[in-house]
Amino acid sequence: MSNNNKSVHTHTHTHTDSNLARPQTSERSDGAQDIPIFTKTYEFYRQLTAIIPSFPKTKRYTLGQRLDNITLDIFELLFSIPASSNKLLVLQKFSVKLDLLKVLIRLSKDSQVLSNNNYLKLQEILQEIGKMLGGWIKASKQASP
Secondary structure: OOHHHOOOOOOOOOOOOHHHHOOOOOOOOOOHHHOHHHHHHHHHHHHHHHHHHHOOHHHHHHHHHHHHHHHHHHHHHHHHOOOOOOHHHHHHHHHHHHHHHHHHHHHHHHOOOOOHHHHHHHHHHHHHHHHHHHHHHHHHHHHOO
């Protein structure tokens, strides 16, 4: 195929088509995408990226981008857990990022960047992720000598 026929797609928007937004569990062999906390985090990110474009321009590239980046950081931490020699440390970093997301989502609502309805949807998912993470941290502490 010649380079003349190639289309280069460089923007970073997330597709909102439900078929494209679902995690594909067969892509990786480590099983990270099969765990419920990954599925919930994926759902959160999918909903967040559908909402960020509605942020006012003055907040879209600051608060919106920060929310996006922190969520991507969480994915990175989630995928690094199986390879980590100190899983508890990585889980604690995940917890800090999750707490920061909760505060920034609340700040978005309080500054009227995020509607109450969207706030409640996102906050509910974050609460579920937090419960799963708390259980994982507790189990890791019990497994550690």
